[in-house]
Amino acid sequence: MPVEETLVLVKPDGVARNLTGEILRRIEAKGYQLVDIKLVEADLDLLAAHYEEHQGKPFYEPLVEFMMSGPVVALRIAGNRSIEGFRALAGTTDPTTAAAGTIRGDLGRDWGLRVQQNLVHGSDSPESAARELALWF
Ligand code: DAT
Ligand code: MG
Numbered sequence: 001m002p003v004e005e006t007l008v009l010v011k012p013d014g015v016a017r018n019l020t021g022e023i024l025r026r027i028e029a030k031g032y033q034l035v036d037i038k039l040v041e042a043d044l045d046l047l048a049a050h051y052e053e054h055q056g057k058p059f060y061e062p063l064v065e066f067m068m069s070g071p072v073v074a075l076r077i078a079g080n081r082s083i084e085g086f087r088a089l090a091g092t093t094d095p096t097t098a099a100a101g102t103i104r105g106d107l108g109r110d111w112g113l114r115v116q117q118n119l120v121h122g123s124d125s126p127e128s129a130a131r132e133l134a135l136w137f
Pocket of ligand 2: 122124
């Protein structure tokens with residue numbers, strides 16, 4: 001089976017809270033390879049393309065604002081079934097109910113904001129991974 005690549009983003013809350021290393025530690029401990037990494041100050045065009053599927057939803061604008069509130073660390077990660085595997089490491093979207101043992105469950109906080117500041121993004125399918133990796137790298 002070919003090695004699968006996925007896009008992981010450490011969102012502005014993760015970078016601001018100095019959790020980039022802890023998140024990378026968990027990715028490496030799982031056995032995924034770090035193929036590329038960069039710190040990005042994302043602009044509106046990049047985020048509009050990245051979050052295309054969410055345009056028009058009530059949380060879209062606060063989400064994009066949040067993603068422009070500080071730098072993001074973009075990671076290109078490789079490994080067998082890394083797309084599904086990283087999503088399992090990240091935990092479910094809402095950090096309040098994400099399982100213990102996951103990035104969002106262990107490190108995420110419910111800040112009472114409209115946008116859930118849930119630390120990480122992971123591509124959700126091979127098509128999304130290819131599209132998102134081309135946008136960020
Ligand atoms: P995920 O990041 O788990 O793939 P998603 O793609 O459905 O989740 O949504 C993208 C981001 O948008 C998510 O990480 C946090 C935010 N979000 C999603 N649903 C939300 C909601 N109901 N209210 C506020 N923010 C939301
Ligand atoms: Mg998603």
